[in-house]
Amino acid sequence: MTLGGKIAVVTGASAGIGYETAVALAADGVRVFAVARRADKLQALQQRYPQLIHPVVQDIRDKNLSALRDIAGSHSVDILVNNAGLAKGRDAVQSATIEDITEMFETNVAALIRVTKVFLSDMLERKSGDIINIGSVAGLHAYPGGSMYCATKAAVHMMSDGWRMELLGKGIRVTEILPGMAETEFSQVRFGGNSELSRKTYEGMRPLKGADIAEAILWSLKRPPHVNIQSLLIMPTDQGGVGFVHREPIGK
Ligand code: NDP
Ligand code: 8X3
Secondary structure (H helix, E strand, O other): OOOOOOEEEEEOOOOHHHHHHHHHHHHOOOEEEEEEOOHHHHHHHHOOOOOOEEEEEOOOOOOOOHHHHHHHHHOOOOEEEEOOOOOOOOOOOOOOOHHHHHHHHHHHHHHHHHHHHHHHHHHHHHOOEEEEEEOOHHHOOOOOOOHHHHHHHHHHHHHHHHHHHHOOOOOEEEEEEEEOOEOOOHHHHHOOOOHHHHHHHOOOOOOEOHHHHHHHHHHHHOOOOOOOOOEEEEOOOOEEEOOEEOOOOOOO
């Protein structure tokens, strides 16, 4: 089965999981609107499939979402991948800044809802559509220094569950993908660009790659219309659970 001819919007397509998902969709013939804030990264992505990938510079926290509304006004979007998201810091609640907490909730939760509502009415009208929400294992299990990020991903988990019930019978599939540790720009962002802390996160273990998650997204989308992959928890073999990571000494 091919997804060729369909139209997708992928948020957070300038790096990591979103970048790889945009590439995988375009490789299958999907026209992809690739959304993020960094224009240069999106332009580099477009070089991979110049005819099929369209850069869309948009901060999804901007309540107007004007670039996304333009797309919704002129195209029937079949697939929405709500991927843009971030963790800021590894601080406990008593030391985490309100700015970091707000950015996580604004991006991972409020913007995800607003973006979805931009495309949902057309999907409802056409009785067809796929919404892929990128949650996290962190939305199922809290860990110290991650409580706020975990709470945002728990919200994604609950929304995904509830939307499936609210949209029942309307021809729309909602899929949640819950990755474990994936080596992307995620840790660079979390640690404010501190490469040493970011490197240590994955030291001695084999993390997931963005392409591993993209492959699962494509597989979910390619199920026949009567099959809805509700959720996929995807962990590195070296991660047995949150906080349970197998590491080999370097050089072994
Ligand atoms: P990356 O940091 O590599 O990518 C995040 C993407 O989100 C970037 O393209 C970034 O683009 C975009 N983004 C962030 N804020 C905004 C914004 N306000 N407006 C538009 N785009 C934005 O991380 P990942 O690929 O790892 O993360 C993707 C998703 O996967 C996130 O939701 C994350 O929580 C989730 N996840 C990641 C895991 C991991 O270990 N990496 C594990 C589990 C879940 P730009 O900066 O150009 O705007
Ligand atoms: C990211 C996974 O374990 O770093 O969602 O919080 S974790």
